[in-house]
Amino acid sequence: MSKNDMDTFLNQQAEKLKNLEAIPQKLDGLESYPLSASQCLYIHNFQTKSISFQKGVSEFLGYSQDEFNSQLVNSFFHPQDKAIVSRLIQASVSYAIENKFSQDAHLSLTYRIRKKNGEYIKILRQSKVFEADKDGHLVSNFSLLTDISYMDTSNCVEWNFDANYLDQAAFKRYVGHQYENFFSARQFEVIKGITEGLNSKEIADLLFISRHTVDTHRKNILKKARCKNSVELISFCKKNGLI
Structure with a gap:
């Protein structure tokens, strides 16, 4: 599945979840929630x-x-996915709690x-607000996990976060803040060169390092x-508020 196809798939699934009225708002109502053999659900109280x-x-x-x-829920990620997934979850949960x-x-x-x-299996995690306090802040969320290994064999981490009145630009800056120290200062300089359309030699000349080091x-x-x-990479950086 291409990145564009995955983006389309995520948007479609997000819209389905957004419009889903069948999620009970009480725990005892979840007992009858329909699941396939490749799904599970849980409520996480923060x-x-x-x-x-x-x-x-x-x-x-x-x-x-x-x-x-x-x-376990916060640690059973694939080692190669953990750094990115942890940041995205932290950003979305913290942002939802604060707003x-x-x-x-x-x-x-x-x-x-x-x-x-x-x-290890590739999953689609879909989460919604389940409970909020009297002031409207997040208390717990509903998460549905679905095995999508059969349709997505890539190692890419993709995400979509949305809500009514969500300031996407502000949220991307919030996500970007979670990536502090994810890339080194030198790596950010190389990324800046890449986003400006420079090749490895041009970046090397600009940073006074060898082309081999840039590569x-x-x-x-x-x-x-x-x-x-x-x-x-450029798409990743834009989506995650890094550039």
């Missing part, structure tokens, strides 16, 4: 830092109810997670950002 409800987890991922806790978002606020993420048997930086930058080429 005040108590606990998983207050889960369904289909043991069947889908193999974890027992006690094993599938807040700590008043209604039930329409939703996050869609694709990344790899580890099942109990050690197997090494480019390779490491692409690997860290989970991108295949400069076009994807």
Whole structure:
């Protein structure tokens, strides 16, 4: 699946989740929520830092109810995806907690997670506000995990976050803040050159370093950002508020 196709898919799924009226607003109503064999759901309470409800987890991922806790949910990412996914989740949750978002606020993420048997699968995580306090701030969210390994074999992490009255520019700056120290100062200089359309030799001349050093930086930058080429890297940087 190409990056454009994945963006389209995420937007479609986000719209479905945004318009989904079937999510019960009480925990006992979730018992009857329909799931396929390749899905599970849970409620993450950010005040108590606990998983207050889960369904289909043991069947889908193999974890027992006690094993599938807040700590696991925040750590069972693929090592190569962890740095990016952790930042995106932290940004969206923190932003939602600090701002008043209604039930329409939703996050869609694709990344790899580890099942109990050690197997990594690519999943689509769709999260919505489940409970807010009297002031409208996020208390807990609903997350639906779906195995999409059959349709997405890439290692790219993709995301979509939206809500009514969301200032996308402000949110991207918020996400960008989460990436402090993700790239080194020198890597940011190389990225700046790439976004300006410079080739490796031109970047090397500008920074007074060798072309080989620039090529090494480019390779490491692409690997860290989970991108295949400069076009994807520029898209990644724009989407994540880095440029």
